[in-house]
Amino acid sequence: MIGRLFKIIFLVIFFLLIVSMIVVLNTPKTASIKTQDGKTFPDTTNLRQLNGELVNPLEFTEGKILVNIWASWCITCLVEHPFLEKISQEYPDLKLVGINYKDTISKANNYLERNGDPFMYSIFDNTGSFALKLGVTGAPETFLIIDGVIVEHRIGEVNRVIWEQDFEVFF
Amino acid sequence: MKYFFSLILLLTLICQTSQLYEGLSDKQLERLEHISENIRCPKCSYGNINSSNAQISRDLKEEIAQLIIEGYQDDDIFEIMEDRYGNYINLQTKPKDNLVLYLLPLAILVISILFVTIYTIKKPK
Known part of the structure; x- marks a missing residue:
């Protein structure tokens, strides 16, 4: 009688453990940083370009725009830069906008003169406040925006492999 | 001389800390400390923004200080951070996220x- 009862207890506990294991394994893993996919691109009113001109906020509300966070002090940005140049040639209709992050105007301009300028223009965000609003964690980061909505957000370098895997599907 | 330099260093550190978050009362500084202890650095594999020296951690701490000054409550600030970076950013776990963990041992x-009670009651004398 005792043996039978303990067998039942054991089986019930075992069953509960199996059920809980299945539940835990099927729970989506949330311990990773959320990208900004699906969010609306923040308002760019009052932001200035590297040349001092005001940014037109309406430009971000329609069409496809690739926004890249870069800085002259960022080594990975330098590695990524030639690929952005290629993208600007391969997709002439795609607007490439840079966000110059926590930098100085002179260093940023020198960087573009030295390495080429694939961007239509670069927004000057020396305090990083706009980037923070955008959900940027550092440089480089790249956002593909379609009609004002972020459809792809890449934290880190974009290269050919990443482009084909995550971005090309939108073209 | 050694003590003199230590004192100068200590005073410099105190001055720098107070200048970083100007406009915050002692209570607000405590709240900033509490929130910063529980917000994960988005750029690091582990650690909160208080313990991290990454640029983004310093920026976030400044933003949180600003939000406190603007009158936001702690829960609102956690919500803003979670909305931006996901619940990965929140180091405080909510019981509802780990119900199995809490309820299984109890069950x-x-x-x-x-079973033991039933067995004891039904056990023939």
Whole structure:
């Protein structure tokens, strides 16, 4: 009688453990940083370009725009830069906008003169406040925006492999 | 001389800390400390923004200080951060996220007690 009862207890506990294991394994893993996919691109009113001109906020509300966070002090940005140049040639209709992050105007301009300028223009965000609003964690980061909505957000370098895997599907 | 330099260093550190978050009362500084202890650095594999020296951690701490000054409550600030970076950013776990972890041992205990009680009652003398 005792043996039978303990067998039942054991089986019930075992069953509960199996059920809980299945539940835990099927729970989506949330311990990773959320990208900004699906969010609306923040308002760019009052932001200035590297040349001092005001940014037109309406430009971000329609069409496809690739926004890249870069800085002259960022080594990975330098590695990524030639690929952005290629993208600007391969997709002439795609607007490439840079966000110059926590930098100085002179260093940023020198960087573009030295390495080429694939961007239509670069927004000057020396305090990083706009980037923070955008959900940027550092440089480089790249956002593909379609009609004002972020459809792809890449934290880190974009290269050919990443482009084909995550971005090309939108073209 | 050694003590003199230590004192100068200490005073410099105190001055720098107070200048970083100007406009915050002692209570607000405590809140900033509490929130910063529980917000994960988005750029690091582990650690909160208080313990991290990454640029983004310093920026976030400044933003949180600003939000406190603007009158936001702690829960609102956690919500803003979670909305931006996901619940990965929040180091405080909510019981509802780990219900299995809390309830399973309790369920096993209750079932075990139930079985033992039934067995004891029904046990022939």
